[in-house]
Amino acid sequence: MNRLLPGFQFVGVLFVGCLAFGNAAGAQTPDARTLASVRAAHHLTCGTIQAADDWNGQDIHGNLSALEGEICRAVGTAILGTPDDVKIEAFPAEPEALGAVKSDAVQLAVGISPASSTAVQYGVGFGPAVFYDAQRIMVPRSSGITDLAGLRDKLICALDMTAPERTLRDEMTARGIRYALMTHSEQGEMDAAVAVHRCIAATAMQTRLAQSRAEFHARTSDFVFLPEHFALSPMVPAFRYGDQSFGLIVDWTVSALIEAEALGITQGNVTEASKRGDMRAQQLLGHDFATAQALGLAHDWAAKVIAATGNYGEIFQRTTGGPYHLNRGLNALWTEGGLMTPLPMH
Numbered sequence: 001m002n003r004l005l006p007g008f009q010f011v012g013v014l015f016v017g018c019l020a021f022g023n024a025a026g027a028q029t030p031d032a033r034t035l036a037s038v039r040a041a042h043h044l045t046c047g048t049i050q051a052a053d054d055w056n057g058q059d060i061h062g063n064l065s066a067l068e069g070e071i072c073r074a075v076g077t078a079i080l081g082t083p084d085d086v087k088i089e090a091f092p093a094e095p096e097a098l099g100a101v102k103s104d105a106v107q108l109a110v111g112i113s114p115a116s117s118t119a120v121q122y123g124v125g126f127g128p129a130v131f132y133d134a135q136r137i138m139v140p141r142s143s144g145i146t147d148l149a150g151l152r153d154k155l156i157c158a159l160d161m162t163a164p165e166r167t168l169r170d171e172m173t174a175r176g177i178r179y180a181l182m183t184h185s186e187q188g189e190m191d192a193a194v195a196v197h198r199c200i201a202a203t204a205m206q207t208r209l210a211q212s213r214a215e216f217h218a219r220t221s222d223f224v225f226l227p228e229h230f231a232l233s234p235m236v237p238a239f240r241y242g243d244q245s246f247g248l249i250v251d252w253t254v255s256a257l258i259e260a261e262a263l264g265i266t267q268g269n270v271t272e273a274s275k276r277g278d279m280r281a282q283q284l285l286g287h288d289f290a291t292a293q294a295l296g297l298a299h300d301w302a303a304k305v306i307a308a309t310g311n312y313g314e315i316f317q318r319t320t321g322g323p324y325h326l327n328r329g330l331n332a333l334w335t336e337g338g339l340m341t342p343l344p345m346h
Contacts, residue, residue: 034107034239034246035079035296043085046072047097047109050090051211060163061111061133061235062207065090066319068110071130071237071254074309075108078253078301083308098122101238108250112238125241127250129234131320132330132339135164136206137226138213143200148177148228155180157190157199167231168203191215194223201226205233210324220325229330249295252343256302259284259342260311262333267310270303283345290346302345312340 038044048068051061069088076086089106091097097109102122112118114126137156139145145154148171158165160183172179182199184190191212194202202209206225213223237250260266263281265273274285282288286300298304309315313328320326332338 032243032245034243035249038079038107038246042080043087044072044076044079044108045087045089045106046076047089047091047100047106048072049094049097049109049111050092060205060208060233061113062205062209062211062324064111064131064207064235064320066323067131067315068235070309070315070319071110071257072108074257074305075237075250075253077305077308078249078256078297081298081301081304094118098124098238101240104240107246108237108239110237111235113233114236114238118238119241122238123241124238125243125247127237127239127247128254128343129236129339130254131207131235133205133207133233133235134330135167135203135230135233136209137168137201137203137228138194138209138223139201139226140197141222141224145200145226147226148172148175151179151201152177153179154200155182155198157182157184157193157202159183159187159190159204160185162204163231164204171228171230187212195219205231206326206329207324210326214324232330245296249297252291252295252345253305254312255343256284256305256345257309257312257315258333258340259345260302260306261313261340262335262342265306265311267307267314270306274300274303280345288346 048065050065051063072088073083073086077083089100091100094112097106098112098118099122100106101109101124110130112126119125145151156168156179158168158181165183182193184193190202193199194212195216209225213220216223239246239250259280263284265281265284273281276282283291285303286292289299292299292301310318316328316331321328328336328338330339332340334341
């Protein structure tokens with residue numbers, strides 16, 4: 001469908017829940033239930049979002065389940081001391097993973113798009129971003145187009161009636177750039193149109209476009225992203241709301257992966273790095289017990305996590321940067337122009 005463009009209502013719901021707990025001896029406080037159950041079973045079950053290629057009209061991200069699975073393993077290692085006792089369940093979409101958290105089928109789901117309505121509907125709290133996705137526009141390298149202005153009066157592909165389609169309209173209208181739109185009801189249909197240059201550009205979330213581009217195989221390098229980013233969308237861990245003890249461990253585990261990268265501590269050198277004398281390395285790797293004591297973890301929990309998964313940069317390159325040919329971009333360290341920032345380790 002082609003059309004020339006000239007230029008959800010969100011209903012907020014406030015929810016207050018009140019839970020009554022008996023005073024019987026030994027009753028488990030709500031903010032320790034998840035952590036206690038994981039330790040008692042010596043097992044963590046964690047959900048990831050597989051984002052099936054057959055796009056369902058709801059999920060906007062590409063398949064980052066490999067990265068999400070490494071975050072699962074990191075959290076499990078922090079609590080249990082080993083990644084061997086982490087079971088990863090792959091879900092086709094976010095609602096299924098969130099439903100599993102709500103029903104206690106999994107203790108953690110990674111790769112969730114945070115929203116207040118999601119928090120209320122599923123009774124979850126959110127951890128820090130493990131990946132920042134954003135809407136991008138992809139063009140053939142041979143087109144010579146280097147910015148949005150180069151798309152004036154050009155044909156752009158998008159999935160019909162989606163947030164990226166509406167965002168494209170808003171952004172191009174605000175800039176006074178006329179364009180033609182070809183809409184598609186299926187991801188595969190749009191990918192085929194892009195591959196044969198039926199449209200000069202395609203827009204979607206970066207991970208979606210990168211996944212499609214990678215499937216062009218030998219022609220992957222023939223397509224590039226324009227520099228503009230729209231509609232920033234963080235992807236985060238989600239866990240049962242109110243489980244503060246568990247949530248803090250999730251927060252500081254993600255932070256430890258980022259801090260390790262900032263300090264140059266890797267999966268290969270973490271043992272040697274434990275002998276370093278600089279304060280930040282000592283705080284991260286267990287010489288300073290403050291964080292470990294506050295979280296109720298072993299003093300060397302972060303060292304074990306890094307030994308199991310590597311630092312955030314290693315995880316990114318292994319699971320996302322390499323397979324999808326993606327630069328770090330927004331997911332670079334804060335010191336390198338990105339958004340990845342660690343929490344203090346003290």
